[in-house]
Amino acid sequence: MTDTSVDTGAGTTAGGRAPQPTGGNGAAALERRAKRAQRLRRLGLHTASLVGLILVWWLVTRLELVRPLYLPSPGAVWDAFVTANTDHPVSEGSDRIVRGEQNYYLWEHLVASLQRIAIGVAAGVVVGVPLGLLMGTTWLGVLLEPYLNFVRSLPPLAYVGLLIAWFGIGDTSKIWLLFLAAFPPIAVATISGVKGVREDQVNAVLTLGASRRQTLTTVVLPSTLPEVLTGLRVGVGFAWTTVVAAEIDNGIPGIGGLAYLAGGQLRTDLVIACIIVIGFAAIALDLGLKYLERALVPWRGKA
Amino acid sequence: MTDTSVDTGAGTTAGGRAPQPTGGNGAAALERRAKRAQRLRRLGLHTASLVGLILVWWLVTRLELVRPLYLPSPGAVWDAFVTANTDHPVSEGSDRIVRGEQNYYLWEHLVASLQRIAIGVAAGVVVGVPLGLLMGTTWLGVLLEPYLNFVRSLPPLAYVGLLIAWFGIGDTSKIWLLFLAAFPPIAVATISGVKGVREDQVNAVLTLGASRRQTLTTVVLPSTLPEVLTGLRVGVGFAWTTVVAAEIDNGIPGIGGLAYLAGGQLRTDLVIACIIVIGFAAIALDLGLKYLERALVPWRGKA
Amino acid sequence: VESGRESTTAADSDCPFEPDESIETTARIAWQPIPNGDLVVKDLGLLEACMPNAKIEWVQAASGGDVVEYYGGGDVDLGLMGSSPATIASSEPKVRDVDLAVVWIHDVIGDAESLVVKDENVTEISQLKGGKIAVPFSSTAHYSLLQALIEEGIDPNKDVKIINLAPEKMPGAWQGDQIDAAWVWDPTQSQLLDDGGTRILSSEDTAEAGRPTFDLGTVDRTFAAENEEFMTMWAKLQDHAVKMIADDPDAAAESVAVVLGIEPDAARAQFEGLTYLTAEEQAGQDYLGGKLAEDMLTTAKFLLDQGGITKVGTPEEYAEHVDAGPARRASE
Amino acid sequence: MADAVRTPHRQPVEIAGLSHHFVVGGAEVPALDRIDLTIEPGEFVTLAGPSGCGKTTLLRLLAGFMRPSEGTVSVAGEPVRGPSEERGVVFQQATLFPWLSVRRNVELGLRLRKVDKAEREERTRQHLELVGLTDFADHRPYELSGGMQQRCQIARVLANDPDIVLMDEPFGALDALTRERLQEELLEIWRATGKTVLFITHSVDEAVFLGSRVLVMSPRPGRIVLDESAVLTENGERAAPDHLRALPRFVELREAVREAIVAGQQPA
Amino acid sequence: MADAVRTPHRQPVEIAGLSHHFVVGGAEVPALDRIDLTIEPGEFVTLAGPSGCGKTTLLRLLAGFMRPSEGTVSVAGEPVRGPSEERGVVFQQATLFPWLSVRRNVELGLRLRKVDKAEREERTRQHLELVGLTDFADHRPYELSGGMQQRCQIARVLANDPDIVLMDEPFGALDALTRERLQEELLEIWRATGKTVLFITHSVDEAVFLGSRVLVMSPRPGRIVLDESAVLTENGERAAPDHLRALPRFVELREAVREAIVAGQQPA
């Protein structure tokens, strides 16, 4: 099904409205133009809803419906955001200049976390997809499934201590934690995808002479791809939610570590600035994954 | 694809080995017997691997490869488990009897957490599935998707303070947190499932006179069901991982809260007992969900 | 399973004084797992016994910051927190969100929080230059550590690497040689000492240098004003617990052990590192009666420098957030 | 809405200047080229043409599954904006719902339109019988053979009693006997109800035998190259099936259709 | 493995006491009942029978997609344990891979067997041409019409050059002309390579025209009720297609097959 007009069933021409006859004009060009218009409309929609949201937020704080301890005004958060990205005096009037927060700019904290997430999620894919394929197609699934379910339900806060004891307080333990967050949804989605592979597609490739391994790579994997990508998106989301738990201990630089410290100091404005930065970074990452999905799985809903 | 012999393609007769000819003997009965045998074999496999694992654990602690502070022996953990489930003197010889841990038995802590998770996940389904259907089929998807991605990537530890401020320190804020953990994977999976619905199945039901709502309930929802269930399983798993974060503050009774308190007192044996209880409870829950899946979606991989 | 079940076996304990049946307040009290009189009061159900018609709710909190948030949400009326969060909460702009007063000093932190070093050749904090020191940030230990470093002329941002680490994770990092020292409390402190660590400084020392740290009892000021009798009884019982720690440490330790879920012996050992003050001592000039407000001002100035707060209040403002009333009434 | 048998509308299906192309990898692939066609109510139009000439595309445009690149499709004067219950579709590849039993699949349309239970059950029973699936009513679609799936689909559409029936090679997967039986049943239903039918087939014989009007399309891009009335009468009455094939007009028409298909395929 | 054209084995396909039932909701649904059949290497066996009689089931058992409830299937003396590249299958419902272009689908078997590039491309080109999809080589399967998908599937199987070709109504979705052309091409390939072919069809004419041996199955449970040699010779040579249909033996056989199918369907 296409993106916007799914349930009308008129899937071919995007946008849902029938284009007018246009004489000799190249219809591919026409389609491109319609797409651009649609993209613009979308952007408008998002901007409008964002502005609306900020306005509501501003009003709520302005009317003092919520105490600033919990919800500072947009202005205060913006100030915290700017301060965290610049060299600034430690307090008003002081001549001691500090760099950002905890000696790193906010964007440096973000980059540090992004690196950890990237490695953790990459490891999650490298382990989760083959493991999922294996578990979905062999008796290993029966054996390992309970352990997978065990691991994927453990609260990081309960076992992060063990990780630190084993892998130290450096990045290794943090990456492990992010990996352990990202890999189970990827593995679960892969297994579920494998179960949905059409029997006759497997049969077909076997009659063409595929070996066990070739069946996996030429049929099971591509046909599982949509679910793997959904799993990946969920996994990345999980990794983000775990970034604070991962960076509670020795997590500077790191946006999660910063948010935690700021929380401990009751600096809600900075906490919310961190939250928003995390949210936007996550949205951007997810957008990228969606483009990947569209490029890799053009046949979804068609066959 | 069936459960065990997927990639051989011999999907119809479970077990992968051809049953011998049996004369007039009812073949359905034969199949039932084969299934029972398989179930027994599975149980054996699991027991064996569990025993093996405990043995390795015991050896590791016995040979003192790891300090008991990080990994206590199975015996110590068992003792902590038993103590936590009984009335026992505060110390040997003392006549002050305490009940379990923190005045609750361990199983009561577990039940308390299970209640919260059940409510949170139920809310996640009630909100996530309709929202996912709506977002997958209407322009609301375009509008809400960034917000969904925003919410699903927020680290609970960063915003649990806000929840407490809004919903108090009682169960409400904890359930909210668990809801916010469980609902995004459900919604994301639903959206992804909707995208995979075959266009012609939607077309078919529309030519039968289905309204918009009827299309959703009679075609989109059932055909999305496998992915919704995968999402639900991931969501439940995720709720479990969040249970400590939810119960850090005023989380007694609660297995997550107990694990957190025990951790602060360096009582690793109790922490690990909690972890194992959480893990087993999660496995049991997941098993139930898998049965549900098998009962609800018998056509997977066939059409 | 319902929450709020309190100790079953000790709840029938008697009130040490004449129970006051006229008090019908509902009081919600935030507690933290710190071995002091508050836990004894909680475990023995003294408040419940002495004010049979009052409704007491105990709310567990993981840190002082959490308690401040509880106040902000209107979820608690009394709460225990360290001197740093109490100072933050008494400074602009937080004071606008939570209006609380310090009414009790549960303990003065002494050897209970100390700097333990790994290398036995290190005897001076200055020798830690270039090393890694672990401490839970935003805690009283963090404050003491920074004070001690600055005292010695060591720049906490440059000369040493200070790492935020939760106490329960320190033994692992310690074992793995990832930290050179830690400023921390029990049971981690004892664990590190057992693991070959040496104590070179403690909060006792920083206190002597004029930078004491406390675990403070706080109350919502409106609540305190409206419930004077309750506050008095509360302070009397806290005083009773303090005296019990001094006079019958075994019984007190048992209560603490029950709440913390540890051995009574371990609990008893932890008493050693803390100084407990009777109501009379508290009400005096050295503490609630005067100096505590100054200590808070000092703390505030320091926190400003560290970026913890944005503005230091006037001495009068801090004095306003200290209320020796309940302690004084209790000691009479 | 709730009455199962409706009086068919008396308005034609009009196709004007209809062109359609698909965009494949940025390039345009033409499928239909300026088709003008009016189907009168009650006509049984059969459509033949080489594989890939655009028959299914035309049917899908009529059904409202896609919007044409150019031109218009209208039914009863109203432009087609999407699928509707008045235009039932038998798909080339059966689209049964695997979560419903055969019976449920067949009665789905009636359920959706809230036809009352007694009537629904009766119509379902009738149509299951019609396609010979009575014994398989409680099976799931994936437990049926290919031909049985196709029959189930036909029952589903006919049970819903649409004014216009669009059928894309409905009998392609059936054995000769079943096929003949269903052909006659379909004609019977058509005669009794006056439905408008568009019937795509590969069998020239079937096209001429069933149609009251026969169309042939040429491939790439699809154009209509033959459009003949095929109301074969014998003494002024529609001829009985047995006699029909013997009529000289039948043989003649069959030859014409075959030639049109061959001619259309030549340049490709 | 790496040579694309292999000499076919000289061993028969043997089916002994083969029965199969499906379990639907706890109840047994019989599909095949004690079938004994030996297909000699190089035979072109056509199989007809009413819809749902078990043709596809038999083919899937031969292919090794399922294990029979009773009895054995063996090829060249070896029991069939699963699908194998020596038994190519054209499915009743095309199972193309939507993630591969038409060309990639056709060359998949050659790729899997690591046939070298030049030969692979040549064979792919040939077979795309054979089924008339040269112009659509870079399309995706879902961008093809139903008949084109079926042709693509045929090309995919033939390009892989299996010893035994199992075809389940391969020409069902094709127009008459394309169908005739492919019938002849298939015969040509069969004659040239000596492959063993099992060909399921609904067209009695096609069954008799193509087969060197014609089988008819009866429904529920499937049994073989007709098994006739159909090597139609004219002056000792296999008859040319044009003359074939005129032979009295052809007409006779066609009548016999039709009657067998009708007889089989009667009791149902």
Ligand SMILES: Nc1ncnc2c1ncn2[C@@H]1O[C@H](COP(=O)(O)OP(=O)(O)OP(=O)(O)O)[C@@H](O)[C@H]1O
């Ligand atoms: N979704 C699509 N995307 C791109 N091209 C398509 C699509 N559907 C059909 N086509 C192309 O349009 C042309 C006409 O296809 P159509 O399905 O209408 O043929 P048809 O006449 O039904 O053939 P058949 O008898 O084989 O079913 C073909 O060339 C086909 O490749």
Ligand SMILES: Nc1ncnc2c1ncn2[C@@H]1O[C@H](COP(=O)(O)OP(=O)(O)OP(=O)(O)O)[C@@H](O)[C@H]1O
């Ligand atoms: N997966 C299945 N589960 C249950 N029953 C099945 C299954 N597949 C086939 N059957 C049943 O087995 C019988 C034979 O089916 P089969 O597909 O072999 O028929 P066929 O001869 O190929 O028919 P057609 O010509 O319509 O394709 C049918 O009654 C069908 O309902």
Ligand SMILES: [Mg+2]
């Ligand atoms: Mg078609």
Ligand SMILES: [Mg+2]
């Ligand atoms: Mg079949």
